[in-house]
Amino acid sequence: MAAFHAAVVAHDGKRLAALFTSSGSSWFNVLSDQRYALARVKAPDAAKIRMSSYQDFADFVSKSKASLDPQHSNLRIQTDGIIASAYFDFRFMIDGKEQNRGSETWQLVRGVDGWRIASISYSSNLPG
Structure with a gap:
């Protein structure tokens, strides 16, 4: 998670993608009911479940001129040393x-080159 945070803050899409x-990675964003209602006001055909990719996020991170800071808390990890699941706010x-x-939840796998994120799913709520 520290490497993810550092890559985002540094706008380093290449390091983030690594x-x-x-291949085979998945990225899902599920809107809360409130956020979905707002999205439908802007676009009546808005999807509640949106599929994207780490490549799209890495591209956003690389091109953004804004200060980016993903903050994580309440981390819970389950692993057998080969696969892992991380769940956090x-x-x-x-x-x-x-x-x-x-x-947010990450599914991770450990290959010969170390741990890699296989999938990310996260909820989107209105800012607090």
Whole structure:
């Protein structure tokens, strides 16, 4: 998580992308009912469950001129040393303002080159 945070703060999309499995990775964002209602006001066909990719996020991180600060708390990890699941609460700060908050889970796998993130799923709630 420290490497993820450091890559985001440094706007280093290449270093961020290296934390993921090279293929087969998934990225899901699920909007809370309140956030979904707001999204539908802007776009009536908005999806409640949105699929993206670590490549899209790495591209955003690389191109953003804003100060980015993903904050993580209440981390819980389960592992057998080969696979792992990390569950935590997060706040995503942009230029010092909370833009998103929720819960997040990572599924990780340990290969010959160390731990890699295989998937991320997170909820999106209205800023607190």
